[in-house]
Amino acid sequence: MSADDLIRQVDNLGRVFAAEIEPLAGEQEIRNAQARYLGKKGTVSQLMKQMRHVPAAQRKRVGSVFNRVKSSIADAVAAKLRQLEEVDKASDLARTIDVTLPGRQGAIGRLHLVTQVWNEVVEIFSEIGFEVAEGPQIDTDFHCFEALAMPKGHPARDMQDTFYITDDVVLRPHTSPVQIRTMTSQTPPVKIIAPGVVYRRDDDPTHSPMFTQLEGLLVDEVVGLSDLKGVFLHLIRRFYGKSLEVRFRPSYFPFVEPGVEVDMQCAFCMSGNPACRVCKGTGWIEISGAGMVDPDVFAHVDYDAEKFTGFAWGMGLERIAMLRHNVNDIKHLYEGDVRFLRQF
Ligand code: DAH
Numbered sequence: 001m002s003a004d005d006l007i008r009q010v011d012n013l014g015r016v017f018a019a020e021i022e023p024l025a026g027e028q029e030i031r032n033a034q035a036r037y038l039g040k041k042g043t044v045s046q047l048m049k050q051m052r053h054v055p056a057a058q059r060k061r062v063g064s065v066f067n068r069v070k071s072s073i074a075d076a077v078a079a080k081l082r083q084l085e086e087v088d089k090a091s092d093l094a095r096t097i098d099v100t101l102p103g104r105q106g107a108i109g110r111l112h113l114v115t116q117v118w119n120e121v122v123e124i125f126s127e128i129g130f131e132v133a134e135g136p137q138i139d140t141d142f143h144c145f146e147a148l149a150m151p152k153g154h155p156a157r158d159m160q161d162t163f164y165i166t167d168d169v170v171l172r173p174h175t176s177p178v179q180i181r182t183m184t185s186q187t188p189p190v191k192i193i194a195p196g197v198v199y200r201r202d203d204d205p206t207h208s209p210m211f212t213q214l215e216g217l218l219v220d221e222v223v224g225l226s227d228l229k230g231v232f233l234h235l236i237r238r239f240y241g242k243s244l245e246v247r248f249r250p251s252y253f254p255f256v257e258p259g260v261e262v263d264m265q266c267a268f269c270m271s272g273n274p275a276c277r278v279c280k281g282t283g284w285i286e287i288s289g290a291g292m293v294d295p296d297v298f299a300h301v302d303y304d305a306e307k308f309t310g311f312a313w314g315m316g317l318e319r320i321a322m323l324r325h326n327v328n329d330i331k332h333l334y335e336g337d338v339r340f341l342r343q344f
Pocket of ligand 1: 173174175176215216253255256288289290291292312313314315
């Protein structure tokens with residue numbers, strides 16, 4: 001074989017190789033192709049064997065063409081592999097960072113319905129001059145019962161199923177002890193509300209062992225139940241957004257005389273529709289206990305019952321929230337299901 005023939009053939013191999021790896025897309029395939037040409041038994045190596053037929057004077061020229069073709073093959077392989085790597089990297093990036101996706105939203109928390117209602121009623125009562133008073137959730141028998149005219153053995157103590165810690169210390173079963181704490185630390189006039197958590201051994205669709213009450217107390221020189229009615233009319237108009245009727249029904253609580261149950265006109269049927277499930281056809285919904293502070297209570301806190309009168313009330317915040325939002329089971333409020341709680 002002449003030197004020129006050999007040069008033509010080896011040059012040709014270089015071109016064929018370039019065309020061959022052009023469509024390849026896998027590293028292994030590319031390396032196999034490389035081995036087919038440059039490997040020991042590869043086509044280029046085979047062709048090299050023909051060198052011995054080339055006259056000595058021409059070998060240098062032919063040899064340099066072999067070298068050029070070999071390094072062009074090696075360069076083509078390297079370029080192809082680099083290109084492959086770029087493609088991989090780009091598709092990795094495209095997979096992990098899609099800049100067109102909307103950002104991931106962190107969950108936005110919000111206030112629990114009962115907390116919202118708590119804040120709201122504090123605001124509503126502050127509009128008519130009530131200030132917030134506080135007391136401990138673990139309180140004494142004296143504040144929770146004794147000073148509220150319920151001495152030990154008084155049957156009315158059973159009205160609250162109390163959690164006792166010791167004989168004299170309890171989880172407060174109502175917010176009424178805050179009345180006592182306020183009056184023992186303050187002289188009249190007194191005008192407070194006391195929202196707070198209370199505990200009872202009670203557990204059914206309308207009762208939870210932990211719930212929230214709002215106590216109110218107003219003591220001054222000339223105070224009557226008609227003033228209390230005005231307070232409730234204001235609360236209802238602001239809280240339910242409607243002017244609804246209020247009525248008092250005689251009732252009994254040891255620390256008030258007279259004691260009443262406060263009813264508001266049914267906000268759902270307005271009129272006592274026999275089919276109304278909220279008021280059960282009566283047209284009224286009970287929302288609070290209340291009454292005129294019993295002189296016995298005044299005696300415990302050294303208030304002059306001849307000079308001062310006062311009214312007090314206690315209501316459940318869950319109850320007024322459930323009525324406004326049509327929630328029929330108090331458990332919904334305390335199971336922590338955000339799908340439910342998110343709605344408010
Ligand atoms: N403390 C009572 C209870 O939890 C509610 C109550 C009734 C509070 C009449 C009052 C009141 O202040 O005057 O059942």
